[in-house]
Amino acid sequence: METPHAPRSTAARLAAVAVVASLALTGCTATDEPAEESSSPAAETGQTGGDAVDTPAATVADIPGIIDDVQPSVVTIFLESGGLGSGVIYTENGLILTNEHVVRGAEEVQVAFADGQRVTGRVVATDVVTDLALVQADRTGLPAAEFQTELPEVGELAIVIGSPLGFENTATAGIISGLHREIPGSATNSQSLVDLVQTDAAISPGNSGGAVVNGEGQVVGISEAYIPPQAGAVSLGFAIPAGTAVEVAEELLEDGTAEHAFLGLAPRTVTPQIAQQLGLDVEQGVAVLAVEEGSPAAEAGIETGDIMVSLDGEPLASSEQLLAALRGFNPGETVTAEVLREGETVEVEITLGERPVEEG
Known part of the structure; x- marks a missing residue:
């Protein structure tokens, strides 16, 4: 193999x-x-090699x-x-x-x-x-x-x-x-x-x-x-x-x-290279490119340009990790996001919404 x-x-x-x-x-x-x-x-x-003993595989x-x-x-x-x-x-x-x-x-x-x-x-x-x-x-x-x-x-x-x-x-x-x-x-x-x-x-x-x-x-x-x-x-x-x-x-x-939990923002992965070019104080996170009007993110005060560094205490290293983290929550639940904004770290409480139905 x-x-x-x-x-x-x-x-x-x-x-x-x-x-x-x-x-x-x-x-x-x-x-x-x-x-x-x-x-x-x-x-x-x-089997991965060697003499397996009492293995259920x-x-x-x-x-x-x-x-x-x-x-x-x-x-x-x-x-x-x-x-x-x-x-x-x-x-x-x-x-x-x-x-x-x-x-x-x-x-x-x-x-x-x-x-x-x-x-x-x-x-x-x-x-x-x-x-x-x-x-x-x-x-x-x-x-x-x-x-x-x-x-x-x-x-x-x-x-x-x-x-x-x-x-x-x-x-x-x-x-x-x-x-x-x-x-x-x-x-x-x-x-x-x-x-x-x-x-x-x-x-x-x-x-x-x-x-x-x-x-x-x-x-x-x-x-x-x-x-x-x-x-x-x-x-x-x-x-x-x-x-x-x-x-x-x-x-x-x-x-x-x-049903799926919904934030209502457009994310982008922050890499160390991007962070260095933009002079950010973090090496990884999720940049907010846009916030949908009236969305849970907007209601919670998330702003375009914010960098989300964690969700409910779990570090965010990519946009994909943010989407994966949302899978663990239901619409109506409240989560805490740690956000870097203009060099300062703030905590934001977000009550998740329900993702709108999308056509296939």
Whole structure:
């Protein structure tokens, strides 16, 4: 198993951030060119080497059985436009969980099952913030996947099942490489690429919306994105945690929408270079580029030009960290932001609002 490259320096990461941000979300969508496919080989075992003792991780011999058990719960989603992605059977009566960007702009799709049957599916609810969607397939009596809503452990077996580049029922294997990951620069064009599970199991265009499962055959994540080799990456794939997916799916089932805490400001990451150029007294934080009129941030007195350095005591090093931190709060909750303003540090109490519903 190849070891993922060490993170680049901040300067190098910023230089490449525009490329990474533009490819990260769409890089897992089947409408992209095949050149986006990951070039890293799948791992052959969930173990990290040495003689494992009393480990709950699956052995090589277990992996084929896990795949056989889970594949019937993973589907391929076809769009009339020619795009495709993957999905996971959420309920036995035909409800499919997938990515919002897989079904974006579609009202109806075709859903193909592991047994070869293909039926019409109707897009019933979407959530742009978490990039999740529900599709109702015209079929019942299906094998619903089992979801593990607790976060997996780093080093745990990870098996990705989906339809990369249209190759249906494809499985790749590796490990869970990291938790609570944010893709640098993604906040400028997406709210979904934060608080993700990282894996080195190969994820390619078409895997979007498919399953990342553990050694017990439980879904621990919904495949979301990958960073392609052109950006200097080796085996960097990302998934929405199953806990987030289930929570949002249940909200969408209830009334078709999911609630998310809302500040109402435009953030930008402050790097040490930017801080030095602007003569700031901090080396990292989140600059407020604009404040929406009447928003929670405006009501709390946040001003354009403020630098947010922490939220409820947790330091903020990037815009993506701010978006990830908001995932832990509900609309109506009050949080304390530490703000640098004209060389002075002030504390601001913000009562979070509910994010307006966005069209997919």
